[in-house]
Amino acid sequence: MDDDKxxxxxxxxxxxxxxxxxxxxxxxxxxxxxKGIPPYDAVINGLAEGMKVVGEKYEKKEYFLxxxxxxxxxxxxxxxxxxxxxKSEDKQKGKVILGVVEGDIHDIGKNIVKxxxxxxxxxVIDLGKDVPVAEFIEKAxxxxxxxxxxxxxxxxTLMSMKAVEEKLKDERLKGKVKTIIGGSAxxxxxxxxxxxxxxxxxxxxxxDKIKALVSSITAAAEALKxxxxxxxxxx
Amino acid sequence: MKNSEIEIVFQPYGSRSKYPSxxxxxxxxxxxxxxxxSLCAGNGTCGKCKIRIQRGTEGISSPxxxxxxxLSQKELKxxxxxxxxxxxxxxxxxxxxxxxxxxxxxxxxxxxxxxxKPSPLVTKHYLEITPPTLHNVRSDxxxxxxxxxxxxxxxxxxxDYETAxxxxxxxxxxxxxxxxxxxxxxxxxxxxxxxxxxxxxxAVDIGSTKLAGFLMNLNTGHVVAVxxxxxxxxxxxxxxxxxISHVMMHGLNALRELHEAVVSSINEMIAExxxxxxxxxxxxxxxxxxxxxxxxxxxxxxxxQYTALSPYPPVLRRGIDVEAAQLGLTSHPRANAHYVPVIGxxxxxxxxxxxxxxxMLNSEEIVMDIDIGTNTEIAVGNKDSILIVSCxxxxxFEGMEIxxxxxxxxxxxxxxxxxxxxxxxxxxxxEDAPPVxxxxxxxxxxxxxxxxxxxxNMTGRFNKEMAKKTDRVRTTPEGWLEYVIASKEESAxxxxxxxxxADIRELQKAKAAIRAGAEVLLRRMKLTKDDIxxxxxxxxFGNYIDAESARTIGLYPELPLDHIKxxxxxxGxxxxxxxxxxxxxxxxxxxxxxxxxYELAVDPDFQSEYIKASFLPHQDMSRQPFVTELLKRHGxxx
Numbered sequence: 001m002d003d004d005k006x007x008x009x010x011x012x013x014x015x016x017x018x019x020x021x022x023x024x025x026x027x028x029x030x031x032x033x034x035k036g037i038p039p040y041d042a043v044i045n046g047l048a049e050g051m052k053v054v055g056e057k058y059e060k061k062e063y064f065l066x067x068x069x070x071x072x073x074x075x076x077x078x079x080x081x082x083x084x085x086x087k088s089e090d091k092q093k094g095k096v097i098l099g100v101v102e103g104d105i106h107d108i109g110k111n112i113v114k115x116x117x118x119x120x121x122x123x124v125i126d127l128g129k130d131v132p133v134a135e136f137i138e139k140a141x142x143x144x145x146x147x148x149x150x151x152x153x154x155x156x157t158l159m160s161m162k163a164v165e166e167k168l169k170d171e172r173l174k175g176k177v178k179t180i181i182g183g184s185a186x187x188x189x190x191x192x193x194x195x196x197x198x199x200x201x202x203x204x205x206x207x208d209k210i211k212a213l214v215s216s217i218t219a220a221a222e223a224l225k226x227x228x229x230x231x232x233x234x235x
Numbered sequence: 236m237k238n239s240e241i242e243i244v245f246q247p248y249g250s251r252s253k254y255p256s257x258x259x260x261x262x263x264x265x266x267x268x269x270x271x272x273s274l275c276a277g278n279g280t281c282g283k284c285k286i287r288i289q290r291g292t293e294g295i296s297s298p299x300x301x302x303x304x305x306l307s308q309k310e311l312k313x314x315x316x317x318x319x320x321x322x323x324x325x326x327x328x329x330x331x332x333x334x335x336x337x338x339x340x341x342x343x344x345x346x347x348x349x350x351x352k353p354s355p356l357v358t359k360h361y362l363e364i365t366p367p368t369l370h371n372v373r374s375d376x377x378x379x380x381x382x383x384x385x386x387x388x389x390x391x392x393x394x395d396y397e398t399a400x401x402x403x404x405x406x407x408x409x410x411x412x413x414x415x416x417x418x419x420x421x422x423x424x425x426x427x428x429x430x431x432x433x434x435x436x437x438a439v440d441i442g443s444t445k446l447a448g449f450l451m452n453l454n455t456g457h458v459v460a461v462x463x464x465x466x467x468x469x470x471x472x473x474x475x476x477x478x479i480s481h482v483m484m485h486g487l488n489a490l491r492e493l494h495e496a497v498v499s500s501i502n503e504m505i506a507e508x509x510x511x512x513x514x515x516x517x518x519x520x521x522x523x524x525x526x527x528x529x530x531x532x533x534x535x536x537x538x539x540q541y542t543a544l545s546p547y548p549p550v551l552r553r554g555i556d557v558e559a560a561q562l563g564l565t566s567h568p569r570a571n572a573h574y575v576p577v578i579g580x581x582x583x584x585x586x587x588x589x590x591x592x593x594x595m596l597n598s599e600e601i602v603m604d605i606d607i608g609t610n611t612e613i614a615v616g617n618k619d620s621i622l623i624v625s626c627x628x629x630x631x632f633e634g635m636e637i638x639x640x641x642x643x644x645x646x647x648x649x650x651x652x653x654x655x656x657x658x659x660x661x662x663x664x665x666e667d668a669p670p671v672x673x674x675x676x677x678x679x680x681x682x683x684x685x686x687x688x689x690x691x692n693m694t695g696r697f698n699k700e701m702a703k704k705t706d707r708v709r710t711t712p713e714g715w716l717e718y719v720i721a722s723k724e725e726s727a728x729x730x731x732x733x734x735x736x737a738d739i740r741e742l743q744k745a746k747a748a749i750r751a752g753a754e755v756l757l758r759r760m761k762l763t764k765d766d767i768x769x770x771x772x773x774x775x776f777g778n779y780i781d782a783e784s785a786r787t788i789g790l791y792p793e794l795p796l797d798h799i800k801x802x803x804x805x806x807g808x809x810x811x812x813x814x815x816x817x818x819x820x821x822x823x824x825x826x827x828x829x830x831x832x833y834e835l836a837v838d839p840d841f842q843s844e845y846i847k848a849s850f851l852p853h854q855d856m857s858r859q860p861f862v863t864e865l866l867k868r869h870g871x872x873x
Contacts, residue, residue, distance in 0.1 A: 061715045061737045065747070065849040066694035103544035105836040106627070108845060129836075130545045153627065155480040156543035185476075 006037050010046040013078055017050025018057075020070025022077040029081035039082040044121065047078050051119050055204030072115055079119070093120070094214040095145035097136055099127035100183075101160035106153035109183055112203045113149065120207050122214075133163045140177050146217045147210055149200075151183035158185055162194040178213040182206050242326040245269045246289065256294075260286060260318040260329055272335050272641070277319035277470055281635065284318040285310070287330040294325025307712070333646075334671045334728030349592050349808060353456035353815045356571070357418045357520040359431040360387045364411040375402050379422065383415060394422045397569060401425075416520055416567075423520070423569035435459070435518045437505055437566065438810040440585070441497065441526030441534055442466060443475050443609065444633070447807045448504035449814075450512055453521065456815040460508035467496040468533065474609055474630070475529035479543045482533075494536040495563065502565045519566035522559050523814035524574045525806050527583030527610070531574055535562070546834070547580030552827060554584075554820060573820065575813050576827035581625035586612045587826045588809020591819065592802060593771050595621060596826055600768040603753065605791055606805070607632060607774035611749045614830065615756050615767070621830045622760055626752035631745040632675045638717075639732045641672030646727055648677040649779060651720060653684040655869055658705040660684075660720055669727035673720070673734065676779040681720070681734045682742055683784035686851050687869045690718055693851050695743045697736050711735055743849050746790050750848035753792050755838050764792035764858070773805045786862065789852025793859050 009031045016025035025047070032042040054071045057063035063071075096117055100107045107129045117124050125143055127135060136148050150161050161181050168174045180198040181191055191199035198213055200206025243263045244251040254263050261284060264271050272283045282305030288295060298311060299320045306315055318335070362382045367373050373381070376394050379402070383389045394402065402425055406413060409427040416424040416434075434454050440447040443466060450460040471493055472478035482490045509516050524534065528549050532539040535557065537550050559570040575584035589606050590596065596618060603615045609630045614623040634640030641647050648670050650663040662677070664670050673681065685691045690701050690708060697716035701708040707719045715736035723731050757763060770791060772780065782799045785791065791799075812819040835841050847854040852862045856872075866872045 061735075061740050062696060064695055064740045064743060065846050066743075066854065067696065069846045069849075069854070070694075105545045105834070107836070108842050111842060154543065155476045156483060156540065158480065159483065 005035060006041070006045075009035065009037060010042060010049065013042060013046025014050040014053065016074050016078065017047055017071050018053050020067065020074050022074050025074040025078035026081060029078040032082060033085060039085040040087065043079065043082055043086065043119070047075050047082075048119050048121070051075055051116065055116065055207070059202060059204050068112065075115075075119055093122050094147065095123045095125060095143055096210060097125050097127065097140050097143065097145045097148045099131035099136060099150060100129035101150050101152050101157050101164070102130055102132050103157040103160050104152045104154050105129045106183075107151075109153065109203070110151045113151070113182065113200070113206050116203045116207045117210065120211070122210070133160060133167055136164050137167055137171060137173065137177075140173070146177055147213050148177060148179045149206065149210065150179065150181050152186065153184045155185045158190055161186075161190075161196065165194045165196060178217060180206060180209055180213060241294070241323055243323060244328040246328060246330045248331070254323075256324045257322050260316070260321050260323060263323075264318060264329075264331075269331065270336065271318045271331055272644075273319060278473060279305075279317055279320045280473065282306075282317065283335065283641070285315050285332065285335050286318045286321075287332060288314045288316060288321075289328040289330050291323070291325050291327025294323055294327065296320075296322040296324070332729060333669070334726075334730075349594075349812060351456060351812045351816050351819060353453065354817045355434070355436065355453040355456075355521065355815050356573075356817055356820075357416065357423075357434060357436065357453055359426075359434045359454075360389070360415045360417065361429040361431045362386065362413055362415055364406065364413070366406075366411050375406055378406070378411075379415065379425075383417075383422075389417065392417060392420055392422055395424075395569060398422050398424055418520060418569070418571060424567065430518075433514070433518050434520065435514050436521040436523065436814045437508070437519050438523045438807070438814040439501055439504070439525070440588075440804070440807040440810050441501075441524060441530040442585075442806065443527065443530060444469060446497070446500055446504065447804070448501065448508060449807065449811050450505075450508035450514060450519070451811060451814055453815060458811065459514070460512040462504035462507040462511075464500045464504055467500050468493050471496070475527065476543060478533060479529060479539045482538075483540050483543075490533070490536055490538065493533045497530075497534050498563045502563075505565050516565045517567050520570050521814060522564060522566060522570060522572040523810050524572065525584045525588045525810035525813070526574075527585050528577045528580055529583070531577060531583060535574060542580040549577050549580045552577055554824060554827075573813065575809065575820070575823050578623060578827055578830050579625070579832035581610060582612055582623055582832055584809070584823070585806040586614070586623060587823050587830075588807075588812075589771075589773050589802075589805045590614060590621070590826050590830065591812060591822055592773075592805040592808045596822070596829065601762060601766045602769045602771065603757075603767050603792075604771040604773060605749065605753065607749065607772065609633065611752065611774075613749070613752050613756055615753075615760055615762065620760070622756060622833050623830050624752050624756050624833050624835045626748040626835060628745045628748040629741075631741040632678055634672065634674055634678070636741045637673070637678060637738045638735050639672045640678065640738070641674055643674040643676070643779065644671075646671035647674035648672065648720060648732065649674055650781070651677050651680045651684055653688045653690070653718075655688040658688060658690065658701070658707060660707065660718075662720055669725065670721040670732050671727050672732060676781065678734075678738075678742060679780050679788065679790065680784040681718075682739055682851060683781075683787035685718060685734070685739075686787065687866070687871065689869070689871055691739060691851070693871075695739050695849070695851050697739075713737075742788075743851065746788055747845050747849035750789055750791065750853070751841060751844040752835055754844045754848065755835060755841050756833065757792065758840065759833060759838070764794060767792070767794060768798065770794050770799045771802050772799060773802045787852060787865065789848065789850070789859065789862070793852075793861055795861075 012028040178197040181196045182200040188199050198209040200209050279301030302317045302320050364378045364382045405425045414426040414430040436453045438449040446464045448462045449458050472481045554576040555574050557572045559566045559572040577583045598617045601617050606612045611626045611628040645666045646668040647665045648662045652661045711717050717733040717735035719731050719733050721732040782796050852859050
């Protein structure tokens with residue numbers, strides 16, 4: 001059975017990521033190519049599945065940075081082999097603008113989110129750290145991205161997140177472009193205060209919330225299309 | 236009928252008083268001198284002020300969101316609440332459980348004692364002045380200055396305007412036998428008779444959580460009295476950044492409020508010391524302050540916003556002199572207050588004091604200095620070149636964010652050992668009191684001991700298998716594993732004292748920040764750990780850490796234990812040195828000018844070093860030959 005064979009390989013990749021075993025990840029990735037399994041499926045059902053488990057363990061404090069590091073290494077070991085073989089149309093789930101807000105330069109947390117998003121199939125436009133307020137919005141416009149993800153470690157720079165929200169409103173983009181905030185200094189209370197669309201308490205939650213934001217945007221766009229179609233039909 | 240007054244009784248003390256309806260329990264406790272422990276000064280974030288409402292449950296406010304975070308359903312049912320969050324609208328009896336009582340705090344006021352020859356900025360000189368006569372008419376000023384020049388060899392002095400106002404009266408009342416108070420070429424006062432023996436100064440260490448004050452005899456350079464307080468600014472923000480945010484959001488009034496809060500506590504310490512030593516506050520002529528850069532700004536009422544934003548520039552770098560009265564300090568009306576220079580936005584005069592205490596600017600040998608705190612500063616180098624970094628290590632080692640964490644006070648577990656065979660534990664508490672929680676030194680030892688015993692592995696994860704071998708390893712209601720250090724029966728609280736998986740993670744974060752900072756700094760200076768001849772560890776709890784345990788968890792680069800020296804809280808030492816010695820003030824300026832700051836967050840290696848350093852002791856075991864040996868002996872590594 002094809003499915004059975006695939007499942008076994010996927011499981012190998014998943015286990016390799018969970019245990020942080022680079023050799024096993026490489027072996028699994030080569031199995032994928034040798035057996036003619038679609039590499040994109042292997043990334044999603046194998047490697048990404050492993051990172052999902054890692055993320056869950058991270059949330060339960062069972063895993064922490066050391067384990068994340070080992071797992072990420074294993075994931076990249078597999079990814080490096082598989083990526084060249086993935087068809088480009090398979091890649092995109094959506095674009096996310098990501099950065100540490102103006103005034104802050106602490107980006108380790110942001111980089112973890114970037115890894116998690118990448119493996120989950122998003123195209124991440126990483127603006128780096130100390131990103132000016134306007135740059136978030138300009139990039140979202142020029143890239144046609146629908147999600148802006150902002151992070152900060154420090155409380156004084158929380159105000160920069162508020163500035164981005166305000167600029168979005170000024171430019172009448174609020175609602176069309178969704179925002180998510182995260183980082184040590186950020187809380188659900190602050191999200192409500194500035195009217196951001198989501199708050200991710202950790203990297204795993206950030207990815208889940210971004211998924212939800214993207215699907216809500218897609219749904220809204222669908223609905224709009226239906227609406228337009230209806231109006232055209234009525235005409 | 237509206238009941239506007241209620242009675243609150245605190246047990247086991249039996250203290251009671253009447254309060255307006257709606258009084259917060261913590262506020263009532265304070266008025267009665269009932270000390271309930273609190274790390275966050277009433278913000279509801281530390282969860283340390285749990286009390287039980289024994290009677291009068293009908294009139295209590297419903298639990299706030301913050302309370303729900305810290306109290307389990309079981310605790311709520313049993314009547315437990317947070318004292319700082321709960322308002323009472325009817326009379327009640329409150330029980331303060333042992334773990335929420337404040338024991339005698341080990342506020343570390345003493346640091347390294349560096350002998351410094353006094354050369355104070357303020358000196359007193361007893362004068363017998365010849366009065367003017369018709370044959371020799373000279374001004375009161377000339378009479379004063381001539382005598383100071385001829386008898387005391389003091390040239391180029393000038394009389395302060397304020398001194399001049401009453402000079403003629405004071406001279407004549409004292410029949411021309413007076414004492415001149417000279418501060419940096421200025422005569423700031425004239426006193427009746429000979430008071431030259433009574434010349435005092437006050438040195439302060441302004442920590443973000445603790446204040447320490449030292450009343451000193453400026454003639455001898457000796458400390459005559461010591462006082463300590465918690466920094467009251469905590470109630471307006473737990474850490475320096477949230478205090479700055481508070482100012483940014485609420486403006487100049489908030490800045491003034493923070494300034495006044497710390498000044499009033501300093502005045503309390505001055506009053507306490509003066510009373511202890513039988514000194515008048517008017518006999519304090521010079522004050523000296525040391526603290527981080529945020530404390531400098533908030534104490535001096537300087538707008539702090541831009542220092543908190545990248546690239547984090549300080550407003551003032553040099554030392555500054557201000558009239559003490561202008562700051563609202565209780566001392567001689569013309570006393571001067573000096574704030575020691577800083578190095579950068581996140582490297583303050585507390586770091587300058589550190590480097591001064593270990594005389595780093597004159598060191599031939601390469602040394603490293605680590606000052607552990609919420610922000611940890613690390614300096615490395617010698618007389619030729621010194622580089623310093625600041626690491627956001629967080630407050631885990633101070634007991635914050637740790638389930639059973641506490642400050643070093645009575646009943647705090649400060650030593651822990653775990654038998655690798657039986658997996659049983661031995662611990663020692665401060666003053667051998669029944670255990671209440673775990674303080675910093677215990678929080679360094681616990682992961683080291685658990686690692687050696689194989690209860691946690693090098694990634695910091697609890698080994699599930701160990702739960703089968705000992706009851707001490709078990710699952711918490713949150714679903715993670717923990718190790719029981721002291722059972723409910725032994726402890727002074729009504730729960731077991733444990734260290735949880737989440738605690739280990741917090742400690743890993745803190746130690747990774749420190750270790751990564753040290754590694755990046757060494758690389759930046761093109762040095763290796765083997766170049767370091769002495770590693771100085773400073774900081775509030777520095778003195779009490781076990782050097783080997785700290786090395787086992789990889790807190791600092793691995794060195795032979797005899798290369799490691801604990802110097803305690805050097806900020807206080809530095810403040811005292813700068814109070815009694817002009818040369819030391821100049822030395823501080825030279826440190827500020829010559830020590831270069833390096834921004835860790837822009838270093839390309841910092842992130843990977845941080846992640847590697849989050850392992851216990853480190854991912855790269857080739858940097859840990861001693862610990863590798865140690866773990867081998869315990870059968871933890873092949």
